Amino acid sequence: MEKTCVEQKKQYDILIIGAGVAGLSAAKSAYELGCRSILVVEHTNYLGGILHQCAHYGFGDGLNGPEYIQTLLDAFPNELEYRLNTTVIGIHADKTAVLSSAEYGVQTICFSQLILAAGCREIQAGALDIAGTRPMGVYTAGQMQEMINVYGILPQSPVVILGSGDIGLIMAKQIAEIGGEVALVEQNSVLGGLERNQWGIEQYAIPVYFDTTITELHGEKHLSAVTLGNGAELPCKTLLIAVGLIPNQELLDGIGHPDWLHLCGNCNRIHAMIESVVYEGKKAGISACEKL
Numbered sequence: 001m002e003k004t005c006v007e008q009k010k011q012y013d014i015l016i017i018g019a020g021v022a023g024l025s026a027a028k029s030a031y032e033l034g035c036r037s038i039l040v041v042e043h044t045n046y047l048g049g050i051l052h053q054c055a056h057y058g059f060g061d062g063l064n065g066p067e068y069i070q071t072l073l074d075a076f077p078n079e080l081e082y083r084l085n086t087t088v089i090g091i092h093a094d095k096t097a098v099l100s101s102a103e104y105g106v107q108t109i110c111f112s113q114l115i116l117a118a119g120c121r122e123i124q125a126g127a128l129d130i131a132g133t134r135p136m137g138v139y140t141a142g143q144m145q146e147m148i149n150v151y152g153i154l155p156q157s158p159v160v161i162l163g164s165g166d167i168g169l170i171m172a173k174q175i176a177e178i179g180g181e182v183a184l185v186e187q188n189s190v191l192g193g194l195e196r197n198q199w200g201i202e203q204y205a206i207p208v209y210f211d212t213t214i215t216e217l218h219g220e221k222h223l224s225a226v227t228l229g230n231g232a233e234l235p236c237k238t239l240l241i242a243v244g245l246i247p248n249q250e251l252l253d254g255i256g257h258p259d260w261l262h263l264c265g266n267c268n269r270i271h272a273m274i275e276s277v278v279y280e281g282k283k284a285g286i287s288a289c290e291k292l
């Protein structure tokens with residue numbers, strides 16, 4: 001049977017998937033252009049996306065993640081409609097989206113314009129060619145960031161981080177700061193990531209093993225060591241994988257690139273700087289309004 005929005009409730013001019021910095025910036029610019037029919041749908045129970053777990057400073061004018069979100073929310077229109085704890089599980093070419101939540105079950109929402117601001121996810125250990133057992137103690141860097149900053153759970157030392165991009169560097173510095181023993185393994189001969197995130201490595205004299213990777217994990221129940229490409233074995237109770245991010249674009253499978261679709265933030269491409277996420281979010285809000 002054909003879905004009708006009148007029966008199902010509800011029709012929005014703009015539906016925004018994801019309430020991170022990109023989605024919130026898009027909502028704000030569309031609102032400022034006069035659009036009053038906007039729904040922001042967010043999978044978690046908080047606004048702000050990944051910045052929620054970023055305790056380090058370096059966002060906007062020297063703020064940490066939660067402080068930066070607060071400045072964004074303070075400037076926000078009260079009338080904005082959003083739903084937390086709600087996941088968009090499907091988008092269809094007839095301009096409908098399927099939402100799932102414990103509170104309302106499965107619902108169909110109709111929209112005129114769709115802004116996808118669903119962020120990205122980390123590459124997991126299982127995707128890497130690492131031999132050996134699969135013991136406890138292996139996480140992604142982002143998982144550990146959330147464990148430390150949101151839940152107050154500290155990693156067991158020694159910690160080894162695979163990958164020296166921004167998230168790997170940020171986590172290495174944070175673990176050294178809280179007194180953990182940490183080392184980095186980087187397949188290239190130089191550190192990745194922004195220069196401002198690299199100085200922590202020197203400041204805390206964190207050892208970096210360049211031009212190599214991790215080839216094997218050891219340990220029965222719990223991780224005990226890792227082997228590097230050159231055969232050296234490093235004692236290791238916690239391994240953090242920080243080897244890259246993948247834009248969350250699976251919802252677009254099968255719908256192509258219709259003119260009602262606008263992408264912004266990390267689900268469009270991976271951004272290193274928050275300013276470019278805000279810029280892209282604003283642009284998505286403006287182009288959605290122009291098409292209404």
Ligand SMILES: Cc1cc2nc3c(=O)[nH]c(=O)nc-3n(C[C@H](O)[C@H](O)[C@H](O)COP(=O)(O)OP(=O)(O)OC[C@H]3O[C@@H](n4cnc5c(N)ncnc54)[C@H](O)[C@@H]3O)c2cc1C
Pocket residue numbers: 017018019020021022023041042043044048049050051054056057058059060086087088089117118119120142145166167170248264265266267270271272273274275277
């Ligand atoms: C660990 C880390 C550290 C960083 N540090 C800095 C820094 O120091 N300085 C700086 O300038 N920049 C930094 N950045 C970069 C910048 O902060 C991010 O690129 C930016 O916050 C990404 O915003 P976003 O809205 O695109 O994604 P996110 O913040 O990931 O938001 C996406 C949102 O979409 C939701 N979502 C996903 N799928 C669905 C769905 N199907 N239904 C409903 N909701 C969904 C998610 O729950 C999430 O809340 C960092 C990034 C990371 C990952």
